[in-house]
Amino acid sequence: MTRSPDQLRDDNRLVPVVEYLVTPNSTAIDFAPPAQPAQPAGQPVAIIAVRDLVHRYQDRTALNGVSFDVRPAELFGLLGPNGSGKTTLFRILSTLMVPTSGSAMIAGFDAVRQPGALRRHIGVVFQAQSVDPKLTAYENLWHQGHLYGLRGPELKTRITEILTRVGLLDRRADRVETFSGGMQRRIELAKGLLHHPEVLLLDEPTTGLDPGARRDLWQYLQILRDQEQVSVIVTTHLMEEAERCDRLAILNEGNLVALGTPEALTREIGGDVILLEARDPQSLADRIRSKFQVDATVMDNHVRLEIENGHRFVPDVVEAFPGEIQSLSVSKPTLEDVFIHRTGHRFWSEDAEPAPATGKKKTRKKPS
Numbered sequence: 001m002t003r004s005p006d007q008l009r010d011d012n013r014l015v016p017v018v019e020y021l022v023t024p025n026s027t028a029i030d031f032a033p034p035a036q037p038a039q040p041a042g043q044p045v046a047i048i049a050v051r052d053l054v055h056r057y058q059d060r061t062a063l064n065g066v067s068f069d070v071r072p073a074e075l076f077g078l079l080g081p082n083g084s085g086k087t088t089l090f091r092i093l094s095t096l097m098v099p100t101s102g103s104a105m106i107a108g109f110d111a112v113r114q115p116g117a118l119r120r121h122i123g124v125v126f127q128a129q130s131v132d133p134k135l136t137a138y139e140n141l142w143h144q145g146h147l148y149g150l151r152g153p154e155l156k157t158r159i160t161e162i163l164t165r166v167g168l169l170d171r172r173a174d175r176v177e178t179f180s181g182g183m184q185r186r187i188e189l190a191k192g193l194l195h196h197p198e199v200l201l202l203d204e205p206t207t208g209l210d211p212g213a214r215r216d217l218w219q220y221l222q223i224l225r226d227q228e229q230v231s232v233i234v235t236t237h238l239m240e241e242a243e244r245c246d247r248l249a250i251l252n253e254g255n256l257v258a259l260g261t262p263e264a265l266t267r268e269i270g271g272d273v274i275l276l277e278a279r280d281p282q283s284l285a286d287r288i289r290s291k292f293q294v295d296a297t298v299m300d301n302h303v304r305l306e307i308e309n310g311h312r313f314v315p316d317v318v319e320a321f322p323g324e325i326q327s328l329s330v331s332k333p334t335l336e337d338v339f340i341h342r343t344g345h346r347f348w349s350e351d352a353e354p355a356p357a358t359g360k361k362k363t364r365k366k367p368s
Contacts, residue, residue, distance in 0.1 A: 047072045047199060047231045048093070053102035055088050062088040063099070064254040070199075070247075073229040075221060077245035079236055079335070081347050084251040086235045090203050093233065094124045107198050120148070123192030127204040131187050133177035137168055140176060140187060141194055148195040162190045166220070182213025189220065199231045200224065206241065218244050239335045239347075250339060257342040262335060269333040269341055272310030276303040276317070277327040284324055291320060299346060306333070306341070 046069035055063040063085045070076045078086040091097040092104055095115035104111040109118035131140050138159060145155040163169040166186040171179070176187055185205065192200055202221075206214040218241070224230040225246075234245065242248055243262045250258040250265075258265055278284045285296040285303045292313075297304050307313050310330045318325055339347045 045072070046070060047074075047107060048076075048233070049103075049105045050089075050093075051103045051105075053089065053092065053099050053104060055085075055092065055097070055099045061254050063092075063102075065102070066249075066251070066254075066256045067102075068249050068256065068259055070231055070233060072198075072231055073225050075225050075232045075234070075244070075246045077234050077236060077242045077248045078251065079239075079242040079248050080251035081237055083253065085254040086251050087203065089251070090201060090233075090235050094122065094201050095119060120195065121198050123195070123197035123200045125188045125192045125200070125202045125205055127207050129184065129188070131176050131184060131191065133184075134175060136173050136175055137163065137179075137187055137190075138172040141190055144191045144194055150195065158194060162194055165193075166190045180213070181209050182216060185209060185213065185217060186220075189217075193224075193230075197230065199233065202232065202234045204235055204237070206236075206238070214241075237347075242335055248335075250335075250342070252339070252343050258338055265338045266333045266335065269306055269337055271306060271308035271333075272330050273333055273337050274305040274307060274310045274314065275329045276305075276325050277301070278303060278321075278324050279326070280324075284321060287321065288317060292317070299340070304340075306337070 048070035050069070051067050053063050053066045054061070066085070066089065078089060080086045088097065092099050092111060093106065095111050095118055098112055106118055107121040109121065111118055132143075135143070141159045141162065142155065145151075145159065150158060159172075160169065163172050166189055168183060168186055168190070171183070176184055179187070188205075189200075192202075200221075206217055209217065221232050221234070222244075225232055234241070236242055245262065247261050248259070248265065249256055276284065281298045281301050281303050285298050288294065288296040288303065288305070294305060294307055305313075314328060314330060318328075336347050
C-alpha cells in the first residue's frame with residue numbers, strides 16, 4: 001500500500017498528520033492545509049501542545065480556551081496571580097485532573113486518553129513536600145524508583161547518578177529531616193528526574209526557600225535544559241523568576257493574556273512607565289490627557305503613563321501642574337507592566353500579598 005505525504009506509519013497503521021499554527025499571544029488556532037507546512041523548516045516540534053483547554057468548577061471557569069506550545073529543551077513559565085488558572089493547568093498537564101474540554105499532548109501522549117503512558121515521560125515536583133523526612137535521601141529515591149519499575153543494579157546506578165547531579169551524594173545516608181529547605185527541594189527534584197523524563201513539571205518550586213536556595217534551584221533548572229535537554233515548565237507568581245524563563249504564558253482569570261519571551265513582552269510596551277502621586281489623581285489624569293493628548297490612567301491612587309522618553313516628559317508635566325505632584329518615578333517596563341497593559345489592573349489585588357520587587361523597578365509607595 002502506498003502512503004500519501006500527509007500520513008505516517010505508527011505500529012503498522014496509517015495515521016493522518018494534522019499541522020497547525022498558533023497565532024502569537026492568542027488562544028486561536030489556524031489550521032493549515034497539508035500542502036502548506038505549519039512550522040517553518042528547522043523550527044523544533046512542540047514537546048507540549050495545549051489546545052483550547054477549558055475547565056470549569058461548577059459556576060466558575062478556571063481555564064477559558066487556553067492554547068500554547070512548549071518547545072524541546074525550553075524553560076517555560078506559567079505566570080499568574082492566585083486564581084489565574086495556572087494550578088489547574090498544572091494539574092491537567094500532570095494527569096491529576098481531566099479538563100472540561102480541549103486537549104493537552106505531552107511527548108506525543110494525550111493527557112486524558114493516555115495518562116499511564118504519559119506519566120513515564122514526565123517528572124512532577126509539587127508545591128507541597130512529597131519526600132519522607134524519616135527516610136534517608138537514598139531510601140526516598142529507592143522507593144521512588146520502584147514506582148517506575150526500576151530494580152537492582154540499574155536503580156542503584158541511577159540513584160548514584162542523580163544524587164551526584166543534585167550535589168547530595170555525600171549525604172545519601174542522612175535522613176531528609178536533617179536537610180535544609182534547599183536540600184530537601186533538591187531531593188524532590190531528584191525524585192522527579194530519577195526515570196529520565198523528557199518533561200519536568202514544577203509547581204511553585206521555590207516556595208519556602210531562602211534567596212540563595214532559589215538561585216541555586218534556577219541554576220540547576222538551566223543545567224537540565226542545556227545539558228540534559230529536559231523541557232521544564234514552572235508555575236510561579238514571582239516576576240523575577242518569570243524573567244529567567246525562555247518564554248512565558250501569562251494567565252489572568254483563566255485566560256491567556258500574553259505569550260512570548262520576557263524581553264519581547266516588555267518591549268511591546270516601549271518607552272518608559274511613569275507613576276505620579278497626587279492628592280487628586282483622577283483630576284490630574286484628566287488634565288494630563290487633555291493637555292498632552294496622552295493616555296493616563298489611575299491605579300492605586302497613582303497616575304500611570306506609558307510614554308516614550310519619559311525623562312523628557314517629566315519636567316513638562318511637573319511645570320504644567322506646579323505643586324500638585326507629590327512624588328514620581330520613571331522606570332523601564334517590567335512584566336508587571338505587561339500584565340497591567342493586557343488586563344487593565346495590577347498583578348496583585350489590594351488584599352493579595354504583593355510580589356517581591358524585581359530590582360528593575362522603583363518601589364511604589366502604598367496608598368494610605
